[in-house]
Amino acid sequence: MENGTQTAVFYILSGLIVGSAFMVVSLKNIFHSALFLVLCFFSVAGIYILLSAEFVAAVQVLIYVGAITVLLIFAIMLTAQLYSPSIRQSNEQVIPGIIIVGTLLIVTLSVLRRTSWRISTQGIEGQSTVSIGKSLLTTYVLPFEVVSLVLIAALIGAIIIARRE
Amino acid sequence: MPSDYAFVGLFLVFGVAFVLFVFLLSKLIAPYKPNPVKKENYECGEVPIGQGWVQFNVRYYLFAIIFVIFDVEVVFLFPWAVVYKSLGFFAFIEMLIFIAILIFGLVYVWRKGALKWV
Numbered sequence: 242m243e244n245g246t247q248t249a250v251f252y253i254l255s256g257l258i259v260g261s262a263f264m265v266v267s268l269k270n271i272f273h274s275a276l277f278l279v280l281c282f283f284s285v286a287g288i289y290i291l292l293s294a295e296f297v298a299a300v301q302v303l304i305y306v307g308a309i310t311v312l313l314i315f316a317i318m319l320t321a322q323l324y325s326p327s328i329r330q331s332n333e334q335v336i337p338g339i340i341i342v343g344t345l346l347i348v349t350l351s352v353l354r355r356t357s358w359r360i361s362t363q364g365i366e367g368q369s370t371v372s373i374g375k376s377l378l379t380t381y382v383l384p385f386e387v388v389s390l391v392l393i394a395a396l397i398g399a400i401i402i403a404r405r406e
Numbered sequence: 407m408p409s410d411y412a413f414v415g416l417f418l419v420f421g422v423a424f425v426l427f428v429f430l431l432s433k434l435i436a437p438y439k440p441n442p443v444k445k446e447n448y449e450c451g452e453v454p455i456g457q458g459w460v461q462f463n464v465r466y467y468l469f470a471i472i473f474v475i476f477d478v479e480v481v482f483l484f485p486w487a488v489v490y491k492s493l494g495f496f497a498f499i500e501m502l503i504f505i506a507i508l509i510f511g512l513v514y515v516w517r518k519g520a521l522k523w524v
Contacts (some may be wrong), residue, residue: 374485
């Protein structure tokens with residue numbers, strides 16, 4: 242019963258992901274594309290919860306659904322002539338695109354088929370957030386502090402680029 | 407456990423269904439008699455100038471980037487808060503260093519005047 246429900250939820254979420262991703266690339270109005278991207282990101286967060294990775298799901302919602310989308314929507318609103326019917330959204334590189342994506346698909350599928358997927362017999366112990374917090378503050382304390390330096394570098398870089406105008 | 411989130415899923419389904427239901431209801435009940443004046447963009451009762459889709463100021467983007475960076479900082483506070491009691495003072499110092507470095511970033515942004523709207 243439990244397994245059946247999980248499988249059903251997995252297929253619903255996968256359907257949402259694929260469907261919304263298709264809408265992102267096919268819609269005429271890029272603002273609507275950005276909104277469908279939100280749905281796509283949100284469904285991915287659902288998949289993470291299905292995998293008992295609650296912290297990753299929370300990060301997905303906070304960073305991708307929250308911040309990255311805001312960034313994207315701002316970038317869209319900065320563009321001139323956002324909503325004029327004379328602009329074509331698709332570009333001219335259809336044939337190279339098909340070749341590259343097709344190659345990628347074949348490579349990915351062959352890798353997926355050749356890998357022997359080992360299923361762990363032991364379940365997930367406790368809550369993932371606790372173990373992530375523990376290892377972040379004990380074993381990986383140096384990378385954790387370096388993260389703040391990376392963030393500050395990004396901040397200063399953004400300011401310097403933006404101020405040059 | 408993923409099954410703990412069944413209620414979240416239920417809430418989501420009902421939330422979406424409710425919005426769809428209300429839209430459908432208003433479509434069924436409300437009379438629909440459009441005319442050019444009604445279909446105009448609403449601009450506080452004034453006659454609208456130009457389209458609703460306008461180009462926004464680049465300045466907003468800088469605020470968005472700063473927001474993203476501090477959003478990532480907040481993400482790191484969550485696992486810290488969960489294990490804070492069991493790790494004690496050492497964890498407190500670590501997070502203090504982490505936040506101090508980022509506060510330096512905030513001060514830098516402030517001093518550069520990037521938070522000011524000129």
